Each structure stands twice: as structure tokens, then as C-alpha cells.
Amino acid sequence: MKSNLKFFKKSKIMPVDKFFYNVLYDKKFGYYASRLPFGKKGDFITSPRLSPLFCEMIAIWIISSWELFGKPKNFNIIELGPGDGSLTKVLLRCFKNFPEFNSIKKVFLYEESSYLKNIQKKNISNKDVHWINNFKLIKKGPVIFFGNEFFDAIPIKQFKKIKNHIFEKNYKLDKNYYIREIFKKTTETNIKAIESYKSLKKLNFIEFPKLGLMELKKIIKKISELTGCILLIDYGYLRPNNQNTLQSVMKHKKNELLKNLGKADVTAHVNFNLLSEYFLKNDLKVKGVITQKQFLENMGILQRAKIVAKKMRFSEQSDLYLRIKRLLSPNSMGNLFKVILAYQFNKDNFIGFE
Template structure:
């Protein structure tokens, strides 16, 4: 079987260049060698396995509180039934499993739900099937397949893995960063010629960025949030986006590769490392509100989880299992401390325009 690197070289010989977004898409989702299409990239805290750790793998408290948020939002929306509970990029299924377990006593909630997971990886679908075997679950290939019905949607560390295009401010305008083959047949970054059309893709707040500034734009993220905005403008529902990045547009670059919890060269050994970039929350919120829904936040993950009661939940779990008290305190700290995940990670909610702020977003 042709390696992904050889496939990319062949494509570049045919086409001459590709955008950074095209490279990310190939490296992450190529059918036979894309990073997410084989194996399990998720690790557990303090273990050597995996390439990165997400919040649901740090502690059950994260998924439980997300589940409570969904149930509370469902009640605020008038208990619609049926109601889709959709997760984008569900990883091992840990978050959804914890969320469903935490809400099984909410009257009518599980009876109203239709659980759907948007996942393209066959390997991860199997892990999710194992984690959620007690529940009826449907799998979708993309957001566009979500049925037209009342909707509760969760996206935890999903948007950071969507392909970004990169643009550099030059003395002659914005030029797109591309991937080419160098003289030694290696993948390398280069700049395409500046184009006036590129300026329209740059967030307005960054139009005046100084020469040499590099800005990342994620068309797929904007398309998805616009899709959600249109849906939530005309029917009951809510979307909860948890990811890492700045509250306002900020020059990059933030694109990075992670393998075995360490930084890795972005263009080396494609398909063997996770590729992520910071999420531009302000631009996501703008895309959603322009489509007709309301946006709440972003707020820091630490403030959000604290408002939902993570300290009380940690105390309850420690009382039930005193031997785990130290580990529970460490997990709570990691999820909420500003020096850990509490500040860099942020939470954005989307709702219909006539719905007030959901739990965790209420004005102080």
C-alpha cells in the first residue's frame, strides 16, 4: 500500500502545491492512512499511551456536568420530544457515556433522546460502540446528515482539528501559505502570490496586522457554525462548543502536531501525529449569529464547570471513594485552574434567539 507521504508527493507533483487546509485534511482523514482513520489517539492522564488527553478522559466529572447542562437546557426549552442529542467527534465515547449516566434519573429526558454521533473513523466508531453498548446510537458521517429536529449538540475539542488555511501579511497584501515539494523532494511550506481576494477571508479585526503576521482561517468551522445557526434560528435546541483558543481573533501561527504528548514537526511523517490549531471563538460566534441564532460566551472552562457545580461533584465522589480524593482534587484542578485548562479552554453556547443565557453563561 502506498504510504501517505508518497501519496502526498504524487499529488504535489501533479498539482504543484496544496493549501495548508488540504494538507491537514489529507493527514487527518485520508481513508487508508489518515491519523484519525486508524488506531486510538486518545491517552489517559499519567499514562504513556495516546498522543493527547481530552477533558473527558481526565475525569468523569467533565462528561457528567456536560450531561447535566444538556438536561437543564432541555427542560428550559420546554422538554421537546423527540430531541436529538448529537456529539461531534466523540473520541472513545467517554463524554457521552458519562453524560447519559449522570442524567438517567431526569424524568422523561432519556425517553425523549435520540443519540447520534458524528464520526468518520471506523476504529473510533468501534470504541464508541463499546462505551455506549447499553444505549441506542446512530452514527453520521458529517454535520449535514443531522436530521431536522430539536437538537442538543456537543462539540468538545472538535473544532481545533478542522483544517485551517494560513495567510501571511506581506508588503503587497495577504499571501496564502501553501505546501510544496522542495528540491530534495521533502514537504515544505511556501507562499503563494498575494491576492486581493484573500483579504475577504481575514477577520476584520486583523486587517491591519503588521507585515509578517500569520493568520489562520477555518472555513469548515464557519460553515458548521452557520449551519447550526440556521437550525437554531427556527427550532428548539442548543449547541455547546468546548475548545481551546483566544476569545478574540489573534495572529498565529497556532497549528501544531502532537505525538505521544510531545510537539512534532507538522510536515514530518504525515498521518502519524494529531494536527490542531486554536479556535477563533469570536469568528465562530459571528458566523452563528449572522445565521440567526444567539451566541453566549465564550467563558473560560474553569468558570463554566465551577458554575455547574464541579466542586460539589468532586466532594460527593471523594466522600463515596475516600481513596480517590487526591486524584479527584488533581483532576478538578486540571480542568478548572487558569494555569491548566481553565482559561485557555473556553465554552461557547448557541441557542435560539428568544432563549436567555443557559446554565454557566448567566450574567454575574
């Protein structure tokens, strides 16, 4: 058996989410267990590495939200799925320009992969940053959770609906070690969950982020306890249309989904209407969904670029604007990436969403 399929040993049939959870996060064989996926030499690039200006916009958004919360003396920010730590690294640099905020903020990182945790520790190297596996340690003050490409990295379930019966997609390893797709009748719990979302009605192919929603449940519990909010930026859509959005990427190119398991990144597009429904069901208020282009422009990224560009040589300026174009262009990340904010607080004038 190929070493990257060894997690299949015990149970030879697995639902899609469990299968890809192992492919990505298995402690020995998973994609995130041993490789750095980001950047030119890796498999894909994300916004924090594309431009520090993206990170600066998040820094300003966080500080402005802290002001909206009334500048509390206890204040926690938690990055979800920090990758190589690029975003928090720039945030910490930006916060130094705001001494009042800088002296009180507590910074936490929530990361699944031990390998990436070590990379983050090296990159950030700051004793005031804490890595956490759950949110129990956070006891006082409002909380801001934020994540870029966090939710898309949590494997989803897939279902087919035939004449009102719902079947779940599973993978099976046959005796020749080929991976076969099989559909099995699903549980009452899954059926109940799926049927409770308006945004999944009338579909005959359904993608359901059960594991992702379990993560959000823990986050919402903390927000409800201490007040606060969650900002998620991810690629996704508003209206599902029976599409299978699972995709695999290797060395910046699309890769066949079941090829190069453990060597390629596998993600799914996020159903933002479903996220919105989930937050509302759990008594949070919601802002958005807006596009990344709208959010970053509302935050003033173009004005900031103008200021930064003044001190640059021509070649650096063109590089800066090429990167910003990629973040904002409707044909690139500008429209495909969306932003959602869910919060529990009595004010709602968060910047970036006006």
C-alpha cells in the same frame, strides 16, 4: 515516497488546510485512520477521559437546557467529534437518573473518522445511539449540538498579508520529497471572507478556519430550522496576535509540525472572537466566551466532587482532586480552554454562563 505522504501524489502543492486534512483524515494514511490517540498510551488526553465529572456537568447542562426549551417531546442531542465515545458513554449513564428526559431524547454522533466510529460503537454499545454523516435525518424538535475539542481538530488556512495583498500558505513536495512552504496569491473569495471579520483586521499573519466554518454552517442551518443551540469547548484565544498556532503533539510531547506526519496529532488554537462573529452574522445569539474554569465552576463541579469524594478512599480522593485541578487550574486547562454557546431561542437563561 514515505507511505504517509502518498496523498501528495496527485497534486504536489496544497494549501495548509487541505494538507493537514489529509495528514489527519486520509482514509488510508491519516492519523485518525488507524490509531487511538487518547489516553496514557496515546498522544494526548481530553477532558472526558480526564474526569467523568466533566461529562456529568455536560449532562446536567443538557438536561437543564431541555427544561429551558419547555421539555419538548422531540429532542435531539448531537455530539460533534466524539473521539473514543467517552463523553456520550457517561452522558447516557447520567440520563438514566432523569427518566422523563431519558425516555424522549434522541442521541446522534457526528464523526469524520471511520476508525473512531468503530471504537465509539464498541465503547458505547447502545442501539439507541445513531451515527450520522449529515443532519438531514433530524426532522423534529429542538437540537443541541455539543463538542469538546471538535473545532481545533478541523484544519485551518494560513495567510500572510504584505502591503494589503493576501498570500496563502501552501506546502509543496520538492523532487527530493522535502516539504517546502510557499506563499501564493489567494482567491477573491478567500480575501472577501477574511476581510469580513473584525477579529482578523490589522493582522499580517492570519489563521482562517474555512473548513470549520463550513461545518458550522450546516449546524446553524439545522438550529435555524428546528431551534436549538451549539455548545463548543475548545482551547483558544480571544485576540489573535499574528501567531502561528498550528501544533503537533505525539506521546504527550510537542512534536515538530512536519515530522511524524500521520503519527502525530495536529491542531490549531481556536479564535473564539471569530466564532462569535460568525454565529452573530448567521443570526444566532451568543453567550460566552467564558473560560472552562468559569463554566465548570458555575455548573457546580466542586460541589459534585465533594459529594463523590465522601464515598472514596484517601488515595482515590487525591486522584479525583488532581484531575479536577487540571481541568480548572489557570495554568493548565482552566483558562486556555474556552466555552461558547450560540443559540436560537426566545429565552436566554442557559445555566453555566451566569
